[in-house]
Amino acid sequence: DVKVTQSSRYLVKRTGEKVFLECVQDMDHENMFWYRQDPGLGLRLIYFSYDVKMKEKGDIPEGYSVSREKKERFSLILESASTNQTSMYLCASSLVPDSNEQFFGPGTRLTVL
Amino acid sequence: AQSVSQHNHHVILSEAASLELGCNYSYGGTVNLFWYVQYPGQHLQLLLKYFSGDPLVKGIKGFEAEFIKSKFSFNLRKPSVQWSDTAEYFCAVKSNFGNEKLTFGTGTRLTIIP
Numbered sequence: 001d002v003k004v005t006q007s008s009r010y011l012v013k014r015t016g017e018k019v020f021l022e023c024v025q026d027m028d029h030e031n032m033f034w035y036r037q038d039p040g041l042g043l044r045l046i047y048f049s050y051d052v053k054m055k056e057k058g059d060i061p062e063g064y065s066v067s068r069e070k071k072e073r074f075s076l077i078l079e080s081a082s083t084n085q086t087s088m089y090l091c092a093s094s095l096v097p098d099s100n101e102q103f104f105g106p107g108t109r110l111t112v113l
Numbered sequence: 114a115q116s117v118s119q120h121n122h123h124v125i126l127s128e129a130a131s132l133e134l135g136c137n138y139s140y141g142g143t144v145n146l147f148w149y150v151q152y153p154g155q156h157l158q159l160l161l162k163y164f165s166g167d168p169l170v171k172g173i174k175g176f177e178a179e180f181i182k183s184k185f186s187f188n189l190r191k192p193s194v195q196w197s198d199t200a201e202y203f204c205a206v207k208s209n210f211g212n213e214k215l216t217f218g219t220g221t222r223l224t225i226i227p
């Protein structure tokens with residue numbers, strides 16, 4: 001089974017802090033994705049990556065950056081956390097380019113005070 | 114750009130009732146369609162998918178969905194729900210053309226009353 005893990009289930013940070021959310025997948029998937037999930041808004045794509053050191057902006061990249069130094073690891077970075085970034089963050093991976101079937105991690109619930 | 118609409122935000126049913134959750138998409142070309150489910154406290158997982166062929170797709174746990182191209186719909190159905198079906202359900206679509214990513218609907222929260 002594909003396993004996607006995220007470093008924290010719950011995280012509380014203060015406004016202005018730099019925040020790192022880590023995601024690791026163990027199935028040698030090419031593609032990795034970061035979404036945020038908010039009530040009534042569904043899942044919105046922040047960034048995605050098709051390969052190591054490659055990244056592309058999704059629908060809502062403002063205030064975020066990403067890093068993919070190794071194939072199995074995809075990090076989401078909040079350079080200066082703000083209260084409107086309080087959300088559930090989901091990482092996903094998929095096998096082939098533009099593959100539609102994505103496998104999700106358990107999510108990180110981030111609260112920014 | 115493609116988009117997905119889920120008009121039912123919260124559905125409450127009694128056990129053994131029949132279920133139908135609506136999903137409509139806006140893209141006019143060839144699409145791939147999905148239903149994902151998120152049980153309380155668990156990660157999002159694939160329920161079923163449609164790529165091509167038979168428009169009636171069967172998924173896990175007795176769920177099925179029918180792709181009706183003329184109506185741009187991909188409604189999720191289950192003839193008899195159980196308490197364990199309480200979850201949030203997301204419809205998703207991806208066009209087969211260009212660089213469109215997977216687009217999710219806003220989700221439908223399903224509550225089953227024992």
